[in-house]
Amino acid sequence: MTAVRVYDLPTRVFHWSFAGLFVGAYAIANLVEDESARFTWHMLAGLLLGVAVLLRLVWGAIGTRHARWSDLRLDPRQLAGYLKGVVAGGGRRWAGHNPASSWAALAMLVLGLGLGGTGLAMASGTGPEWVEDVHELAANAFLIVALLHVAGLAVHALRHRDGLPLSMLSGRKRDLPAGEASVPARPVAALLLLAVLVLAGGSLAKGYQPATRTLDLFGTRLVLGEASGTGEAGNAHTGRGEAGEHGGYEADDD
Numbered sequence: 001m002t003a004v005r006v007y008d009l010p011t012r013v014f015h016w017s018f019a020g021l022f023v024g025a026y027a028i029a030n031l032v033e034d035e036s037a038r039f040t041w042h043m044l045a046g047l048l049l050g051v052a053v054l055l056r057l058v059w060g061a062i063g064t065r066h067a068r069w070s071d072l073r074l075d076p077r078q079l080a081g082y083l084k085g086v087v088a089g090g091g092r093r094w095a096g097h098n099p100a101s102s103w104a105a106l107a108m109l110v111l112g113l114g115l116g117g118t119g120l121a122m123a124s125g126t127g128p129e130w131v132e133d134v135h136e137l138a139a140n141a142f143l144i145v146a147l148l149h150v151a152g153l154a155v156h157a158l159r160h161r162d163g164l165p166l167s168m169l170s171g172r173k174r175d176l177p178a179g180e181a182s183v184p185a186r187p188v189a190a191l192l193l194l195a196v197l198v199l200a201g202g203s204l205a206k207g208y209q210p211a212t213r214t215l216d217l218f219g220t221r222l223v224l225g226e227a228s229g230t231g232e233a234g235n236a237h238t239g240r241g242e243a244g245e246h247g248g249y250e251a252d253d254d
Contacts, residue, residue, distance in 0.1 A: 003172035005182035006095050009190035011067045014056045015168050017197055018112070021049040022146070026139060040213055040224045043123060044204050047217075050116030051200045053109055055193055064183040066096030072106060073099040086156055095173065095180050104149040111142040123222040 007015075025045040032039045060069040073079075079099040085092065086100075097105060118135035121127030153165045160175075167173050171185070208215045208224075215222045 003170070003174040004095070004176050004180050005171045005185065006066045006173050006176075006180075007167060007171040008064045008067055008183055008186045009171065010059050010063060010186055010193050012168055012171055013190045013193055014052060014059065017194075018049065018052050018056070018108075019146075021045050021052060022112070022142060025049060026143060029139065037210065037213070040208065040210075043119060043222075043224045044201075044208065044215075046115060046119045047204055048197065048201050049112055050119075052197060053112045053116065055196060056109065059189070059193070063189075064186060066183060071096040072102040073097060074102055074106065075099070079103060086152075086159055093173075093176055095176050100152050101149065104145055104152075107145045108142060108149075111138050111145065114138045115142065120222075123224060124220055 025042050028039060028042040028045065032042070059067055065071060073094065081092070082094075082099040115135060115138050118127065118131050118138065121131045122135060157163070157165050163174060172182075204215065207217070213224045215224060
């Protein structure tokens with residue numbers, strides 16, 4: 001049976017950018033010492049992840065059929081039916097997001113926004129102490145959802161052998177109901193999305209001051225860790241002080 005394109009290129013670019021940024025940020029947070037200058041890249045990756053989520057929110061409103069939020073299947077009865085079909089065999093074939101991946105996508109986007117918001121609150125010094133706990137909880141919840149998503153794809157692939165895990169690479173699925181039409185690839189929109197991410201990443205890296213470990217973001221100075229010098233930025237907390245595991249963050253509004 002002919003494979004049908006169900007995921008446009010911008011959706012796939014976002015998917016892998018989102019996954020890579022989270023893996024990078026999570027790995028740095030758990031493998032790099034808080035006092036290390038390299039730990040700053042955890043925050044920078046988190047900021048860029050937030051930009052990616054905002055772009056995906058826009059594309060979910062204006063993108064192709066299966067990229068839109070209306071394509072998500074969030075009826076609990078559909079989820080139960082899908083899971084039953086995975087276990088027992090058979091079941092409906094979904095052109096876009098199936099019920100399980102719909103819930104996973106929604107959860108990861110919400111958690112991604114939560115991580116960005118709590119990270120900014122920690123870095124700007126505007127949030128209470130419990131924000132750090134919420135940030136860590138959201139990061140671990142994101143990891144659990146992502147692992148469950150990957151495990152579900154593996155089970156589905158072994159059960160149905162329909163190449164579903166490759167659909168976010170090729171954009172195509174097979175064994176779909178007759179009459180399912182391919183969506184446009186939208187390569188120009190994908191290039192624009194990628195360009196925005198690259199420009200945003202370059203702007204964050206350029207604005208970061210390694211000597212003081214500060215970043216000016218929309219008029220707010222974020223102190224991302226212990227500065228090497230003295231003075232205002234050099235008084236940032238270190239180790240597991242107020243900011244705890246995710247480094248000593250302190251900020252001053254300009």
